[in-house]
Amino acid sequence: MSGNIIRKLFVAAVIIAPLFFQAECKKQPRCGCSGDVLFTLTDSQAKVVFNDTGTNIYFSLDSDPYSTYYFCNPSQMFPKFTDWKSGDELLVSGSAYWECNYVYQSSNYSYQSVYKVYNIMVTNVRTNLFGKK
Numbered sequence: 001m002s003g004n005i006i007r008k009l010f011v012a013a014v015i016i017a018p019l020f021f022q023a024e025c026k027k028q029p030r031c032g033c034s035g036d037v038l039f040t041l042t043d044s045q046a047k048v049v050f051n052d053t054g055t056n057i058y059f060s061l062d063s064d065p066y067s068t069y070y071f072c073n074p075s076q077m078f079p080k081f082t083d084w085k086s087g088d089e090l091l092v093s094g095s096a097y098w099e100c101n102y103v104y105q106s107s108n109y110s111y112q113s114v115y116k117v118y119n120i121m122v123t124n125v126r127t128n129l130f131g132k133k
Contacts, residue, residue: 043124053078069118070120072119072122
């Protein structure tokens, strides 16, 4: 008889336990240029690389050379690049977002990579003459 009671208590505990231990899913940040803003850069020193047509502009920060930032608005910002050449050190400002392919690929691995990829809606790019802002 006591075995029957223990079995019923165990079944009841299995049914009731999830009510007390609700495991909520953590919301993953939306990626891409219309996603959730992760952080904002203000006059951050970066090595900016771009092609001749301005369709692809990206950079890495001097303070974080392992991360890559792709412009969300390259055609809008490219006219500012007439006096600069690809690879110049410039000051960049804007809002950063996760890059979607990076998010999808990194979700397949259990380790956190040092190499991160972002999109950035650039608000300003300017030259840093002799270290003066």
